[in-house]
Amino acid sequence: MNAVTEPHRPYYIPNPSPYPVVLSGALFLLGLGAALRVNALTAGWWVLGAGALLAVYVLFAWFGRVIGESRAGVYGLQEDRAFRWGMLWFITSEVVFFASLFGVLFYERNIAVPWLASFNAPHSALAPFSPWPHFTAQWPNGGPAGQGFEVVNPWGIPALNTLLLLSSGVTVTWAHAGLRAGRRTQLKAGLALTIALGVTFLGFQLHEFSEAYRVLGLTLHSGVYGATFFILTGFHGLHVTIGAIMLAAMLARTWRGDFTPENHFAFEAVTWYWHFVDVVWLMLFVFVYWL
Amino acid sequence: MSAANLSSEQSHAQHHDAPPRGITRWLYATNHKDIGVMYLVFGVLMFFVGGLLAELIRSELLTPTMRVLTPEAYNQVITIHGLVMVFAAVMPITTGFANYLIPLMIGAPDMALPRLNNWGFWLLPAAAVLLVLPWGLKLIGIGTGTIDTGWTMYAPLSIQAGPGADFAFVAVLLLGLSSTMASINILVTVAQQRAPGMSWLRLPVFVWSWVITALLLIAVFPALMAGCIMQITDRHFGTHFFSASGGGDPVLWEHIFWFFGHPEVYILLLPTAGLLPHILATFARKPLYGYKAQVYSFCAIGVMSIVVWAHHMFTSGMPTDVNIYFMLSTMAISVPVAVLFFCWFGTIWRGSMTFETPMLFALGYIVLFGIGGLTGLVLSDAAADQQYHNTYFLVAHFHYALFGGPIMGIFAALYYYLPKMTGRMYSEILGRWHFWLTLAAFNLVFMPQFLLGIAGMPRRIPDYALQFAPLNMVSSIGAFALGATQLLFLYNILRTAFGTSGAVASARVWEGSSGLEFTLPSPPPFHTFATPPAID
Amino acid sequence: MSGEKVLRLGLSGVIGAAFLPVRAQARAFYNFQTPVTPIARDVLFIHDLFLVIIAILFAAGIGLLLYTVYAHSRRRHRTAATFTQPVGRKQWLWASTPFVALLIIDYVVLGIPALHSIWALADTRGAEMTVQVTAHQWHWQYQYPAYGIGFSSDLSTPARQIDDRAPKDKHFLLEVNHPLVLPTHEKVLLVLASSDVIHAFWVPAFGVKQDVVPGYLRQTWVEIDKPGVYRGQCAELCGVGHAFMPIVVQAVPPAQFQHWVAAERAREAAVQATASATYSEAQLILRGRQIFQSNCAACHQSNGLGLPGAFPPIAAGHPFAASAPMLAALRARGFYRHGLIVEGPVPNHIRIVLHGIPGTPMPSFAAQLSAADIAAVITYERNDFGNHTGDVIEPATVAALKDGH
Structure with a gap:
């Protein structure tokens, strides 16, 4: 075997x-x-x-x-395979990390908030004892003691960001094709384009956070909605940042003449990571911004 | 630290077979045996630290109002005892065995990612220091000591806790990183480095047990890490993950914790459950019984352990249907565990047994872990758990499961492999004394605790009502005896590792041993299987 | 039900035989407390059943182990067998019986009574009376909405017994100043809440253990069939006072319960009246000392020194280090200057006791202590422990601040 x-x-x-x-x-x-x-x-x-x-x-x-x-x-073939498996398992652990954060979102939205509101149900024997007598279950929700806030419109910056990240997935694949075919200009251009898209994404994301804080009143303190929103988008943004730094390192190495069409594990590892970050964003867009 | 001349280092690596000298051998280690030994030494050291804390707990409980510790310090000590024993003693020791043994068992030259391996190890002391550092800071007037919430760290008690809690959450993040790195390495090594002919279904059972353990760690530890981050943001950055006033739920933390915590029980258990058949087969002079059944049981336990977590929360007020699901699914785990027991019995049945120390501990494992397992069956009952939950019955149960299982298994494995690692035999007489005294003292500590729990004594209380006094005194006396007995063990391993009085161990060490690791001299040379062995 | 009875009878026989020598003291010493509710009886039945089953399983296991250790030791069995798995249909059949038996034990023998009991426990319909139970760090508070009465229930074991300076009485740590009184033979719904962290309401004789979660409600029910006093404890670690918040339930026949309700109403009315009364300094200090011991001493200690780093001292001239929110709150209220606790303005002191300090373990006492009691305890604190402010606080002052907020 x-x-x-x-x-x-x-x-x-x-x-x-x-x-x-x-x-x-x-x-x-x-x-x-x-x-x-x-x-x-x-x-x-x-x-x-x-x-x-x-x-x-x-x-x-x-x-x-x-x-x-x-x-x-x-490094021979065996070492190369070891690195590949190592990276795949590492990404798996990252998948679990984000899956747990999505699990938290699911729990808060579909279990915790309805549970808190259930005490007020008209026929509930608990209604007279409800600690939050005027609370109703809805999403977005800042909790029974929370301040009001507005949410980010998914069809503004978030939709644009989806487009940016999806195209960056295409450009990085294009760069990879260039590497495999020995077209190094295509490789460099593809990488540079991907980084540019990633950085633009981050810029938009920062702008969105600042808007949320200044205009929408949506902050870390905005109950479970704010908490889950910022932890999910924040950790995703952190991963995009790391990914962009790694892509930049790949670009620098390309310039230095590293990577051959046959041997470029580091580059592939970074593309895997980038695609992983892409997929997480799609989930974010659907479950955090849209639904 | 600058990159030295590559080509010369390379030739150095390929042609030299002696370990480097001095402290850098350990600090900079890339050799799986050295790293394995460091894990073992660190784990044993921490076992004694955790044991010392246990003695403090039992001293406080000697009489109803004994004042060895303030209630505040008591809560800190029980918390650190739990965290140290789980994360800094048992897990490092089993990981140490993995590092030392897996390459030898599968005929690999080393772990697949040697530097990553060393990183995984050195994160452990960093985390352990962070965990207990708040006691040091308290001495100089900063903070209130370590985390005092119990090792389960339930919110919102954890939100209320002093700065020690932040140190604990950060320490858990480092521990998670360490375990993830070790697990990745083990999975890659087993997938990659097997000698030709060592197919998946020829892997030694121990290797299989670690494959499942590593998969479990990767599948659950990141969830706990995410949870710890949320605890920190709830404590300091105004989020409301675990607070109802913002729409969150304290019980969510319980879910996250036990989603990790239940598989963690099997993470602690499986590696020694994987070593046990090797030891039983050796001293019964019989081949392993039910190899495939054991491997499939490991897989089944791995999968099931992820979907039964909330049986730790039957009294938390979950909906009835949820309680019933978790009760029924938990009961199902008894089947693969029973298969393991069946195979252990099958392995010694009609063998030709001798009872050296490792075998004694292995048999002790079966008995004590058997009690832990049977009482676990009782606890899975969501109705009866109303009475057992958070009492000393539960405390006794998980000590039978986790001392009776992993720690007895660790003793067995240490005695079993010590001659292989050091080249010398330990003192058999001391070993047997260690076993019999441990067995007697352990039961003296924890058997009364079953009765205390049934009689209604809650756990985690420093002072208790008068009707619990006699049994607590018995339990405490047992604990002092159990602690003193472990000094025998310490003396015995130190004497074997550093002394010259022990008999020289042969390559095979034991008459009935088999496996690639016993084809090598004792102790094995620094680098082994640079060319893969032939597997028939 | 009759089948269950037969089983139960048979079981007690088996258990009796197994534990014959210690049978006499069994119930008192190492068994569950005598059950007094249907749920507790169910649970005891399951427990006894379990005990027998795991005793049989354990005996079988250890018997096999001892046999093989004896018979298959090298001395008696020189050549080891070489089998590695069951061979042939017959052996497979034998090998699978333990697992079939285990499944039957899990899902039939134990599963059915368990399900019965779980459903019974969840069935809170048809309650004749409701009591609201609120957990605080570290005492319980009980309210009877139908009767408009309520009180808090504090540990009444004197600090001297806990510090080993006095002989302990029989119910050491399991006694309170004001037990929960419930009628027998009535289904009582308990609605449980918490004001701070997770606690757990547990009375072993009722077979009920229910976590209480801050911000949420939990419910459970009891129907006590025997008058008596039943004692339990908080069963979830809730901080330094976890061991010191017992639950004592006094079950009385319904008629007697109505008497108690009337008496309790009268007592509470009298307490209300105290809010407008005036007292002498000596009276206030005397009362204040009692209130302090049962409500404040768990944290601030009976000598007023607190626990360094965790709970601030009341006593004069003692430096204090604490969490940032606690220090900020103390500083804002004038209680903390140059690292020392000093006597701040009286209204701030009253507000702290009334409303607590959010984000710290200092709880709100507005709902638990009467205006007179708060006046008493503050007067005591300001004129003892080396403090000599000479302030005498009138209940009316406290009542005004309470209403004004």
């Missing part, structure tokens, strides 16, 4: 490496900084900053190292 296609080539086992332990240290600092910061301790900013700097540095060094190894040709 896993026939070793290169029988004389032992699997590449890297030498002892400082990056993992230092990256753990960086994440420790990030965690510590965050925990201090949310409790209004100023030292938190410094610890967070130190952690972030260290993390960025290690990521550069670690990825640089792996890219160096790849260029030196130490």
Whole structure:
């Protein structure tokens, strides 16, 4: 089943490496900084900053190292497959992460809010005891003690953003086709176009958030609607940002002459990630903005 | 940290078979055995930390109003005891076995992603430090100590809690990252690195148990991570996920927690349930009974464990139909678990058994975990659970399931593989004393707790009514004995690892052992199976 | 039902035989409390049934294990068999019997009584009376809407017993100043709510355990068939006072219950009257000490020192560190200056006790304490623990702030 296609080539086992332990240290600092910061301790900013700097540095060094190894040709088919499976499982765990957030949206909207309103039902024996006597179930909902707010019109910026991300899915595939066919100009153009679309998406998204806060009164404090809206769109935006950074790294590597039509795992991994982010957006558009 | 000259490092890697010297061997490790050993050492260390906390709990409960801890400190200690034992003791130890053994068992040169492997490990100490750091901060006047909500961290008690809660939620995020990375690595390794001829249905049972465990971790841990993020935003950024005033629901956290938490029970259990048949077969000198049945049972348990979570919430006020669904689905899990028991019995039945320490612990596992499982059957009943839930009956049940299962299994596996790892035999006499004293003391601690629960003692209380006093004293005395007994174990493993008095272990170690790991010398060389072994 | 009775009889025989030596003290010591509601009897029946079944399963398992350990040890069985799975239809049939038996046990023997009991528990129709139960950190509050009465029920075990400075009485930690009184032989609907975190209402003799969730309502019911006093506890970790919020139910025959209602109404009317009465400082301090011990001492401690970091001290001159919202609230109210608790303005003090501090464990006492009681406890706090403000607060002052808000 896993026939070793290169029988004389032992699997590449890297030498002892400082990056993992230092990256753990960086994440420790990030965690510590965050925990201090949310409790209004100023030292938190410094610890967070130190952690972030260290993390960025290690990521550069670690990825640089792996890219160096790849260029030196130490990776064979088996290593390549290992990376692919690793990336796929990582994306799977991300899928679970977003699925749980959608699960939360489902629970709040279809279980929690109707439950809270059910105490007021006309024939309910509990009606005299209802903690929220005037509450009715509807969506969007800011909760029985919430302030009023308006929601984002799905057919404005969100629809445009859907178009942007869907086209970016096409352009990245076009870039990939270029890479496979050895047309490097197409590859570069496709990548640049994808990044541009992604950045535009992010810009629109930021604009939408600021509108929500300033004009619509829709904030993190707007009950379950605001909470689920911002956590879902916020984490998606974070993933688009990460994806765009990774695409930019791919563009830089392309410029440097990396990737061959046969061997370009890193590029493929980033496209998988980008498509994943696309699909999440479609779900967001339907379940958060539209329905 | 700069990238050194590649080509020279490469030749170094390919031609050298000795471990690097000094502390960097461990800090910078990429070798699966070294990383496995670090996981084991860290886990055992944390087992003693968690055990110390348990002794504090039992000291407080020695008499109805014993004042070893304030009620506030008591709540912190029970919380950290739970979190440490689950996340920092049992999970790292089973992951350590996975790292050490899986490449040896499937004839792989190493784990598929060695650097990722080391990252996964080093996130653990970071998380453990974050978890207990609030106690240190409290000493210098910052905050109120660690999280004090119980390891279940139910909202809105968790929203009310002091800064320690933020440290705990951040620690869980790091733990989740660590487990996800370890799981990805294990799945890729098993899918990728098997020696030619090692087909899926020839994988040792232990490897299968970890495949299911890793899949479970990837399927549920991200949900808990999402939940922890929501806890933090509820605490500090004004969201209302778990608060009714904004339309949220505290019970949603219970769903998220147990959606993770129930599979977590099997994540703790499956790896040792996978090691058990190896040990039973070795000392019964018989082949494994019902290999396929065990593998399919693991798969069934994996799938089922994801859809039964809310049986932890029968008293939370869910609709009746929901309670009934979760009761009926939970009862179904008893079947694949019973299949495992059946296969364990089948493996030793009409064997030719000897009773070395690993075998004693394996048999002890069957008995104690059997009690845990049978009382679990009782708890699955949504009606009777009205009486059992959150009492000492429940506490006794899950300690029989999680000490009687994973920890007895860990003892068995440590004694079983210690000679392989160190090249020396442990002291059999001390090992047997350790087993019999552990068995006796464990029952002394937890058998009375079943009775306490039935008599109506709720869990997580530092002071209790007078009718519970006699049994609590018995339980506490048992706990002191159980704790003291573990010092024997510590001495025995240290003596084996660092001493020279133990007999030298052969490659095969045990007369009845089989498997690729026993074809290698004891201890195995630093790099093994650089060329894959031939599997007939 | 008769089948059930036969089963129950048979069961008690089996259980009796199995635990003969300790049978005498069984009920009191390690079994469920004697059930007094239909649900509790159902649950005890299921429990007993379970006990027998798992005892049989365990005995069978351990018997097999001991047998094989004895008979198939190397000394007695030198050559191991080599089978790895059942062979032939007969063996497969034998091998599958345990699982068929298990399924029958799960879904028939245990499943049917369980379903019966679950449906019975969920059936809250036809209640003759409703009591609202509200959980607070850390005591219970009971209201009888049909009779217009209500009160809070606090732990009455003196702090000295908890601190081991006095001998403990029989119902140590399971006694309250004001038990929930319920009539026997009437179906009583309990509507449960919480004002802060999740608690759980649990009285073992009723077979009922129900979590209460803040912002939501839960319901359950009891129909007690025997007069008596039944004791239970909060069963969900709810903070530092979790062990100190017992539930005591006094079940009385319906006629006696009506008497109690009348007496309770009179008592509450008298309390209402106290709001316009005036008291001497000594009277207020005396009453205030009692109120403090039963309502405030769980957090602020009976010596007024609080718990450093978690609960602010009342006592004079003690520095305090706490969560940001708590400190901000204290500072805004003038209670916190230069890291020390000081005596702030009287109206702020009254407001804190009346309305609590949102976002912190400090609860609202407006619904639980009468104006006179609040006046008393504040007078006490401001004239004890090393505080010497000399303020004497009149119930009318409190009542005015209560209504004005």
